[in-house]
Amino acid sequence: MSNRILLVEDDTTLSMIISETLQRDGFDVLTAGDGEEGLRKFTRYGVDLIIADVMMPRMDGFEMGRKIRQISQNVPLLFLTAKSEIDDIVEGFELGANDYLKKPFKMLELIVRIKALLRRNIRDEDNRFEIGNYTLNLSTQMLSHPDKGNIELSLIEAKLLKELIVNVGHTV
Structure with missing residues (x-):
């Protein structure tokens, strides 16, 4: 069974590229265009990992992350964002992010980080x-x-x- 990833990204072109790349790498990918839709899909389907943009319409990634952490402390959360100020990075980690990747990024780096987060989460869940x-x-x-x-x-x-x-x- 492949790992299910929720990709929450408002840039449809980037979302399609990431989604197709992850699917080719064997992941089951759900997509959402904003934080509200991402939160709905997370609560409805459950996922093994969440990748979220920070700056999105209707509900930003940080607010979505806060709400997800109220539901689950365990699901790995990786922020993808152009926001690279140290305060933004600190805020992301303080609300419960497991990783933070700045745009632009290489797809290989994203895949390596995803696999590392999934391995770490499996080990943690055993305990x-x-x-x-x-x-x-x-x-x-x-x-x-x-x-x-x-x-x-x-x-x-x-x-x-x-x-x-x-x-x-x-x-x-």
Whole structure:
């Protein structure tokens, strides 16, 4: 099964070029022309990675990224943008971006970054466990809740909690 990528780009020519290149490289690509459409497609279809332009009509990439992070902390988010001021880059990373690629860029670099983000996300997900609104990251020994923040656990606490999560409904 190929990885599904959501490409949110308002430049239709660039969107078509990126989409076709990624499809030739074996990716399943959904496209959206603005942040509102991108958010709708993300919530409807689910994706393995999001590539988003920052400057778009109706809802910019940063606002879309903020809303996506409220839904999912795990999906990799890569911003493609002509905005290259350090403040823009910092804002992108602070709202939860995993990578930032400045336009113009080489397609090979985009593909390499996508593959690296997908590999990293698979490794991280092997060490993530969810129960209700809580997420346990065994690698960092951190228990997270969207409203209550993070709780740092000892190694024994993290391993014990993992066993309880994995065996919900069973005696441990």
